[in-house]
Amino acid sequence: MLKCFCGKESYIKVTYPKVKYLCKEHFIEYFENRVKRSIEKFKMLSKDEKILVPISGGKDSHAAAYILKKLGYDIELFHINLGISNFSEISLEKVKELSNFINAKLHIVNLKEITGKTIEDVKGKKCSICGITKRYLMNKFGYEHGFDTIVTGHNMDDELSFMLNNLLGWNIRYLAKHLPVLPAHDKFLKKVKIFYEIEEKYIKAYADALNIPYTTVKCKYAKKAITIRHREYLNKLEEEKPGIKYHFLYGYLKNRELFEVEKDFKFRECEICGMTSASKICSFCRVWRR
Amino acid sequence: MLKCFCGKESYIKVTYPKVKYLCKEHFIEYFENRVKRSIEKFKMLSKDEKILVPISGGKDSHAAAYILKKLGYDIELFHINLGISNFSEISLEKVKELSNFINAKLHIVNLKEITGKTIEDVKGKKCSICGITKRYLMNKFGYEHGFDTIVTGHNMDDELSFMLNNLLGWNIRYLAKHLPVLPAHDKFLKKVKIFYEIEEKYIKAYADALNIPYTTVKCKYAKKAITIRHREYLNKLEEEKPGIKYHFLYGYLKNRELFEVEKDFKFRECEICGMTSASKICSFCRVWRR
Numbered sequence: 051m052l053k054c055f056c057g058k059e060s061y062i063k064v065t066y067p068k069v070k071y072l073c074k075e076h077f078i079e080y081f082e083n084r085v086k087r088s089i090e091k092f093k094m095l096s097k098d099e100k101i102l103v104p105i106s107g108g109k110d111s112h113a114a115a116y117i118l119k120k121l122g123y124d125i126e127l128f129h130i131n132l133g134i135s136n137f138s139e140i141s142l143e144k145v146k147e148l149s150n151f152i153n154a155k156l157h158i159v160n161l162k163e164i165t166g167k168t169i170e171d172v173k174g175k176k177c178s179i180c181g182i183t184k185r186y187l188m189n190k191f192g193y194e195h196g197f198d199t200i201v202t203g204h205n206m207d208d209e210l211s212f213m214l215n216n217l218l219g220w221n222i223r224y225l226a227k228h229l230p231v232l233p234a235h236d237k238f239l240k241k242v243k244i245f246y247e248i249e250e251k252y253i254k255a256y257a258d259a260l261n262i263p264y265t266t267v268k269c270k271y272a273k274k275a276i277t278i279r280h281r282e283y284l285n286k287l288e289e290e291k292p293g294i295k296y297h298f299l300y301g302y303l304k305n306r307e308l309f310e311v312e313k314d315f316k317f318r319e320c321e322i323c324g325m326t327s328a329s330k331i332c333s334f335c336r337v338w339r340r
Numbered sequence: 341m342l343k344c345f346c347g348k349e350s351y352i353k354v355t356y357p358k359v360k361y362l363c364k365e366h367f368i369e370y371f372e373n374r375v376k377r378s379i380e381k382f383k384m385l386s387k388d389e390k391i392l393v394p395i396s397g398g399k400d401s402h403a404a405a406y407i408l409k410k411l412g413y414d415i416e417l418f419h420i421n422l423g424i425s426n427f428s429e430i431s432l433e434k435v436k437e438l439s440n441f442i443n444a445k446l447h448i449v450n451l452k453e454i455t456g457k458t459i460e461d462v463k464g465k466k467c468s469i470c471g472i473t474k475r476y477l478m479n480k481f482g483y484e485h486g487f488d489t490i491v492t493g494h495n496m497d498d499e500l501s502f503m504l505n506n507l508l509g510w511n512i513r514y515l516a517k518h519l520p521v522l523p524a525h526d527k528f529l530k531k532v533k534i535f536y537e538i539e540e541k542y543i544k545a546y547a548d549a550l551n552i553p554y555t556t557v558k559c560k561y562a563k564k565a566i567t568i569r570h571r572e573y574l575n576k577l578e579e580e581k582p583g584i585k586y587h588f589l590y591g592y593l594k595n596r597e598l599f600e601v602e603k604d605f606k607f608r609e610c611e612i613c614g615m616t617s618a619s620k621i622c623s624f625c626r627v628w629r630r
Binding site for chain 2: 218222276283287297298302
């Protein structure tokens with residue numbers, strides 16, 4: 051039996067920055083220290099900020115909310131009911147459980163009440179529309195209710211698979227944005243990814259170690275996303291060459307100024323909703339209000 | 341039975357720029373037209389240049405030599421015997437066959453005669469050393485024998501897998517160099533990749549259609565290269581999303597100035613051999629003469 055340095059049974063093997071076996075308690079400590087280090091290193095958050103944590107029902111956002119609460123940040127939770135059958139009902143149940151579990155206030159909005167439609171009803175690329183919708187609604191809610199910052203559960207694997215996708219397609223504008231902190235501007239709140247340096251598998255292990263409530267039910271539309279392929283491929287490479295994902299991430303951070311092509315870009319207000327937009331009508335209003 | 345537009349039996353399905361089935365004769369015409377178009381588009385070659393074509397024994401370099409000869413370019417062949425057992429002997433036989441087949445002069449050099457060692461004898465990363473060695477010896481031979489240009493058989497899959505590898509590792513200096521034509525400077529000859537826009541599978545089909553002699557024996561060291569994984573992955577993506585590889589290539593060409601960080605870099609002469617070098621001692625002399 052593999053053992054932790056303390057002598058107890060090992061719960062998990064961690065590989066970065068060096069290989070070691072850890073028991074449940076020491077893994078929780080390791081995980082929380084890594085997140086604390088990211089928060090300090092990237093100057094992500096301070097204790098006097100009012101933080102909105104959008105939660106989906108899944109492990110990443112739930113672990114983010116849990117750890118922020120544990121570390122003493124001032125957080126409230128936000129959930130969007132997207133109206134996806136066999137998914138939204140279960141998600142809703144889990145976000146309520148989490149809210150009780152960590153004793154944090156939960157705000158729920160319903161897409162159908164806002165737009166008259168669900169994600170199921172809308173035509174076009176579901177994943178792309180869902181992303182636009184979530185980003186818009188969480189920002190609008192946070193902006194209108196006096197929050198300073200939005201913290202999402204995006205993990206390192208999310209970032210890297212999107213980064214690879216944007217490199218394969220040479221989406222230069224998006225390549226500038228794979229950052230742990232996006233500062234506030236106009237009506238956009240500051241956005242922070244506290245799990246920027248954390249692999250997905252460790253977040254799952256952390257949530258499980260602490261019995262944080264979450265659902266593993268996947269959205270039926272997500273299967274088709276090519277970024278899932280990229281994620282699997284990067285994990286295969288990581289197995290063969292440990293450290294390759296971290297190298298990719300930190301190399302990006304070192305070289306990201308290569309992609310800063312739109313420094314002087316001027317945002318405006320959407321003619322329909324008045325929120326900050328890159329064009330006359332914002333993406334949300336283009337999808338839902340035209 | 342699938343048929344070519346001429347009514348004959350189909351030899352191959354081509355997918356770019358659009359899907360069609362072609363008989364052997366029309367595939368040969370299609371292939372040669374695409375190579376001719378690359379040569380014109382990137383101003384690769386002119387008929388009055390003296391061209392050295394390094395050939396390895398494999399399909400890519402052999403097809404490159406064949407098509408250049410057929411299109412009326414002034415070419416001579418160059419082969420390096422690397423001294424790799426079960427590989428170099430077979431390769432040597434095939435390059436001699438090709439030389440007879442296309443009636444082109446063949447120059448052969450033997451690594452062991454030059455350095456006292458073979459690739460088998462040298463310590464370190466074989467693939468990297470082999471690359472350094474081949475690039476150095478072909479350039480030196482071409483330079484000393486009055487050639488203007490070196491044409492290699494590197495294909496689109498080679499370029500893309502190396503490009504992906506350099507992106508994952510953020511090797512900015514190398515990322516500037518994935519070009520179809522590298523102009524001559526100092527004692528470096530002009531280098532041209534005539535198959536820059538051609539997928540490997542089509543080169544194989546072309547060589548087979550014309551019975552061009554080549555060997556399929558692979559170097560035993562090549563298996564470990566991570567770029568082979570990248571190549572397989574990119575091909576898997578291409579099957580799912582046809583055009584993704586072309587998009588990646590042309591996106592690179594459109595955005596490559598992002599990586600031009602060393603415009604003013606000054607080259608010098610290697611203190612041992614006198615050839616152009618980035619540092620005091622060139623990579624070849626560092627491997628073989630120290």
